Amino acid sequence: MDGGNNPARNPFAHLSAGAINLAYVHRVIKNELAVILAEAGPEISLYLDPPILAKIQKFMGASELKQRGVVSFHPMDPTVRELVEGCAPSAVFIVRPIPRIVEQIANIIKSESRGNPPEFTVVFLPTKSLECEEHLRQDGVLGSIKRITSWNANLIPLDGDLLTMDEPSAFYDFHVQQDVSPLFMTAKSIMSLQMIYGLIPRVTAFGPAGKRVAGILKRLNRELDRPPMVTPEISHAVIFDRSVDLVTMMCTQMTYEGALDELYGIDLGVAQVPRRVFPDVPTDKRTNPLFRDVRDQEWMRAASTLAKRMKSYATESEDARRNVRSNDLKKMRQVSSRLAFLQAEQESIAIHGALMQDVKANLDTDEFAERWHLEMSMVRSEVGDKYHELIEQYLYGLDPTCRSDVDAPQTLRSDFHKTMFRTMRLMCLQSLVNGGLKKTLEQYKRDFVNIFGFRHLLTLENLLQAGLLKPHTGKTWPQLAKAFNLYMENVGEGFDDISFSYCGYCPLSTRLIDLMARQGKEAERSMGEALKLACPASPTILDEQQTLPAGLKQQEPVGSTSAAGERANKPVTLVVFVGGCTVAELSTLRYLGQQHERDYVVLTTDVTTGDRFLSQLDGLEGRA
Known part of the structure; x- marks a missing residue:
């Protein structure tokens, strides 16, 4: 991507800092949006389905949209019945393919009575729907629309090791409604990554949804006219069905970022912090330098790290003031070179000091302690x-x-x-x-x-x-927890296990993924009967090799000693969560990657919490 590593100049610089350069994905999807806007016309009024606004902001800010001809933005809330006064010559609707919204667009177009109406463009995200096009035809407005297209923004890079499809209802759609469309979209997303980073040589799948995605992916690979002639950067893909591990989703996250997500909610990388904590909310927490150092730590350890950074900042600031007063030109130059860092550090400490204080106030309550101890006593059986x-x-x-x-x-x-x-x-x-x-x-x-x-x-x-509530059929959790060592009795300051993410509980999802990534085909044999306990609905693991195009071979680690070379030559595992994952699970994968000289890149249908996960199953509030 253009720009350096300074987030002030390039807010997407962190996307190129991982094992694979996710800035390429960002660029492809951004360019697709740019083409749609260019073909719509030089002056555009943009009508947006509200959930899509946050997605657009991940690729283009308001200033860049204006440079590309967007003169006004209008949310497509249910009260909108007609175009706003002074609409631009081109009206572009960017919406989800939902019949209710399509009917609203049809009513808006029919209400337009001006002699020189704007040119209408309808953009569906992520794909066009024949049902929606037929709806527009039946409403008699299809001929009034200049163009119907789609914006394939089903891969949103949030960090150097994280992509989301932002499909929160994927678990509900498949496991409750038996709708396979989220699985097809997931396979298409993996295909999109393969077109950029090469065919993935090995694919492993857990659970019914995971195996279905792997099967669709295999079919899509066979249908390719020309496979990507790119040396594979990803050595292994693990496709994980959320239904295999629902216990983790019900537990409370205890990492710093997990606590923020549980407390405030994090939408596409942006924390929804209330104004009572501080009035000026950062645009994107992932570009905050201090946050990247503490996000994966257990929240009490993060508080300790923050206190040390505060003390270090105070010492360095005092040294800087003393050097300025000394009138020593050399020392003053040293202060000048550190000024930008000190300013950024001050802002970060102010932000996370306020956040940590609020997190601590919420987590130190008797109500929270009682609930967390109840969760852990259940997990310990x-x-x-x-x-x-x-x-x-x-x-x-x-x-x-x-x-x-x-x-x-x-x-x-x-x-x-x-x-x-x-x-x-x-x-x-x-x-x-x-x-x-x-x-x-x-x-x-x-x-x-x-x-x-x-x-x-x-x-x-x-x-x-969904299997979250059911009549009693037999208790197998104690054997499963023992087989995979899912609970640590003594979690202290120096512990060395992924149980830090839930203060004693180790996510089953991470244990299974780590075993498959490190042990390969031997993992299923080593799991034995425990695998049947983990995946009773689908007690085997699909583990297949994909044939690479002739003339290509998988990159192998070469043992480079340089920092950049070492990162580039670690094996890279793509972990695909079908049904969503938590940020605490991401933290455990980052930790395991450091321990085992392996890089994990996560693609998930959604980054969620237990509350948001269950909201999709709420018969009243769940889906828009």
Whole structure:
């Protein structure tokens, strides 16, 4: 990409800092948007489906959009019925292929009564839909549209080792609705990466969705007229079905970035920090230098690191002031060369000092401690009769003014939904680690409907369909946890295990992925019966080699001693999460990569938390 490594000049510089240069992906998708805008006309009014605005901002800022002819932006919320006054000669709609939105576009076009109407362009993201085009034809507006196209923005690089498809409903679509379209989109995304970085020689898949994606990928590879003549930069792809490890999704993340995501929510790399913490929210936390140093640490260790950086900054600032007062020209030049760093460090410390203070205030509460200890006692399979009692305390501890009341004030409804999803997480976690629920299942269902209303009967049905709640069938979690060493008893300052991400619990997903990446085909044999416990619905691993085009061979590590060379020659594993992953799981993969001389690059359908994951199964609130 153009520009140096200074984020002030190039906000996307961090995309080229990983094992493979994801700036190429960014450039391809950005150029596709640029072509769409150029073909629309020199002056454009842009009408955006609200969820798409954040995606566009990951590729083009407002100033660049204006340079490309965009003179106005208008959100396509449900209240929009006609074009705004003073619309530009070209009106471009960038929307998801959803019938409700297509009907809204048709109504807007039909309402246009000017003698010289604008030229209409409809852009679907990520693909066109024949159903939507037919809808426009039936509404009689297809002939009024200059062009219908698509913007294939289903690969959004968020960091040097992370891409998201931003498809939060993928798990629901496949595991509840039996809709395979998210799997096809995932395979297409892997194909897009192969066209840039070469054919991936080895593909491994866990779980029903993972194997289906691998099968689609194999078919798409066979259908290629000309395979990519690029020496493979990725040696191995592991496609992981979220349904194989739902326990991790229900647990509370304990890394610093994970705590921020649980507390505030992080949307496409941008933390949604409330103004009470500080008024000026950073545009993108991933370009913040201090954040990159502490994001993967357990939050208490991150607080310690931040305190040390504060002390170091104070010492260096005092030295700088002393050198300036000394009137020594040489020392003054040294201060000048460090001025930009000190200013950036000061801003970072101010931001993360405020964030850490708020994180600590939330995580030091009795309510949080009780909930976290309850989660960990479930994961450890400790016998006790408090599970049902404590979960019922959550159910009946809600503010009565907002219980099942859609007309409650926004702040109360927000707290209400947070408590609802946290309660759902505990109910589902208990079900998952106990092999289902006995008498408590019907009791929970009655309590849930009593508190949240009959409208949530569909929510409960979705949880049952997804396997998050189920009748008792037999408890296998203790054997699974022991076989894969999923719980560490003593987690201290110097511990050396991926359990730091959940303060004692090691994500099953990461254990399985790491075994496959390091042990290869021997991994399935070494797992033995434990694999059947982890994947009862699909108790085998698909592990296949893809034939490289003639004349190409896979890059092999050559043992270079330089920093850049060492990074370039480590084996690279692409980890594909079908159904979403958490930032704490990303942290564990980064940690394992450092421990085992391997680079992991993650492609996920969505970066999520337990709350947002369950919101997609909410029969009322889930999908737009």
